[in-house]
Amino acid sequence: MDTPAKERNTKQKRLILDCMKSSGRHMNVEEIYGIIKKHDEKISIATVYRNLRMLEQQGVVKKLYMAEDSPSFYEFNDNGEHTHHHLVCSRCGAIIDFEEDLLESLEKTIEEKKGFKIKDHRVVFYGLCRECREAEK
Amino acid sequence: MDTPAKERNTKQKRLILDCMKSSGRHMNVEEIYGIIKKHDEKISIATVYRNLRMLEQQGVVKKLYMAEDSPSFYEFNDNGEHTHHHLVCSRCGAIIDFEEDLLESLEKTIEEKKGFKIKDHRVVFYGLCRECREAEK
DNA sequence: TTATGTGCAAAGCGTTTGCACTTTA
């Protein structure tokens, strides 16, 4: 049997969770840290990283795969109710959520053809958002 | 008018390209460096990074988005003939190419609903490869 | 009271850069 993890409910963790929940959006660690610092002057960014890592392992929070060379993004995990994907505008950097899972048929095909059992997917689309398309005209 | 880039055909660049072409697979920078070092004892990893960056900007090589906290992968770009996606086995770490683009209908929907013009996509599926599924039984 | 979490500063790791030197064209 696994020793159950005895996890503590610290002020810092509460702040991080509140921040993630109330934002409801993807945020990078620097942003989260900035917001929390207003409520706890002394908090260390190492604590933010540590808590986010734990929360991710528990599935409370999701770590996102955005552009390669950018800091990590996190968002509150709505318990897999509906997966969403991200659209990243390559002109203005906007990140737009796209709430729809049309990947199912693709995933079925992959399982059939490759014998690969898909558990998760990371899908990011890059392109131009509506505003930038208009601005470019 | 843009000043045309006067690019040089160095031994180092040739080695890198040969390595990428003949492998025909995704490789991380450390791997590429290791292989090239057999042919050029003195090459610096900074040169590998520099060349890969330039080759990527020219579209000769493609930078891949695998797991978040892992080093960058590159692969020779077959000129967009057929895009392929990657399946990453979360048990053994195998990376399997999946040559098929069933994303088109999804992309069409996104353009209609969001006014977002998709130029590129990064799609990675995580799960269990055939071997690991069998091993787990 | 004690295991767990914290803050701090230092280290880690992949990647980039400044600079003097070499090479390509």
Next chain:
DNA sequence: TAAAGTGCAAACGCTTTGCACATAA
């Protein structure tokens, strides 16, 4: 011979870690 590329070592940015101290249970 001049512009472009190189090797080296130092710097970078994001993230993790070691350690002494603080805190939740």
